[in-house]
Amino acid sequence: MKNQNQSELLITGVGITSAIGQGKAAFTPALMQGQHAFRVMQRPGRQKDTSFIGAEIPSLSYPERFSKRVLRTASFSGQVAMVTLQEAWDEANLAAVDPSRIGLVIGGSNLQQRDLIQTYENYKDRAHLVRPTYGISFMDSDLCGLCTEQFGIRGFAYTVGGASASGQVAILQAIQAVQTGQVDICIAMGALMDLTYWECQALRSLGAMGTDRYADEPAMACRPFDKNRDGFIYGESCGAVVIERADFAMSRQIKPYAILSGWAVAMDGNRNPNPSYEGEVQVIRRALKQGNLSPQEIDYINPHGTGSTIGxxxxxxxxxxxxxxxxxxxxxxxxxxxxxxxxxxxxxxxTLIQMKESRLHPTRNLEDPINSSFNWVRGQSVPHDIKHALSLSMGFGGINTAICLQNAK
Known part of the structure; x- marks a missing residue:
């Protein structure tokens, strides 16, 4: 590991749960091989005379520390949050840190929609019998309660909403918390947004989610940047990253993934879902300037890349x-x-995994790129030692975020 500036901000632990694997050990090879889990979704509450395509987590493995009572009363979003945090917690050795100096920012709002609609349907004719824990679990803050209780976090915890940019907004808030000394370590989580058929239908009607064009070929439906893209395809997932200063990480002999070198947020001043060229250009330039980086120094981009026809x-x-x-x-x-x-x-x-592996994952279904002049990674993974990466996220309501990462090797 190179000598670190003691005030540099590092990412020192990660946790990942997705449809292609729970934990880095399963997620990494699936990512590099371009494996997928797209099909007509089966989870209760996802369909009502519909056939929405998506990628669902096949099963969860729970650490023994989580009691059956806690798991029974937690929503699916809450369960996934806890198991994802466990991986990041262990990797960064947070058990050795004063719990009053640890913070948690959870990115997302309206996270537990499927749990809510199932409750409505199950108790619509007997509302007086609704379980008392519903008075807690219908709020997104319940994820904060679950995680702080299970892991003993005593600094702070709150949720932030930024639509599809929520995961990066959480990271930006965590950066600020560490920079200003509110805590020594802050965990940023992008929580699982558990959609129902209501949200799927509305997102399709907006023109954002894919149509039934690939109903008979679910594996072909998700195709960012391809000329035959048809809208985004939903995928259950949750991620957590641990952010701290270099001196604090060195005191625990923690090897970082990367240095957070630049970041920015920019608003379009637009309530609607349509993206803004000006907003995206502005946020990219702000992040590069804040990181004192020239465009030529960026050698890898992980874009928002949803498969939106306009976006x-x-x-x-x-x-x-x-x-x-x-x-x-x-x-x-x-x-x-x-x-x-x-x-x-x-x-x-x-992006961090690709840095560590010195290899870039493929892009599935990129058969006819909308701009062939770009340096695309298409059907196969390719070796590449990333030095400076740029990651982009955009959300409904005119939210644009960008984060630059420097390899810490």
């Missing part, structure tokens, strides 16, 4: 006009699906 075109134009088209680029969502609130954190983790 992909605008993002590629923004990247090109920021003089970044030389950098390698792939689309993590082509493999994992779009985790919505989790996406920004999951894609930072995918």
């Amino acid at each position: 992909d075109e605008i993002e590629i134009k923004a990247i090109q006009d920021c003089q970044l088209s030389h950098a390698y680029i792939n689309a993590t969502k082509s493999i994992t699906g779009h985790g919505l609130s989790a996406a920004g954190t999951v894609e930072i983790i995918a």
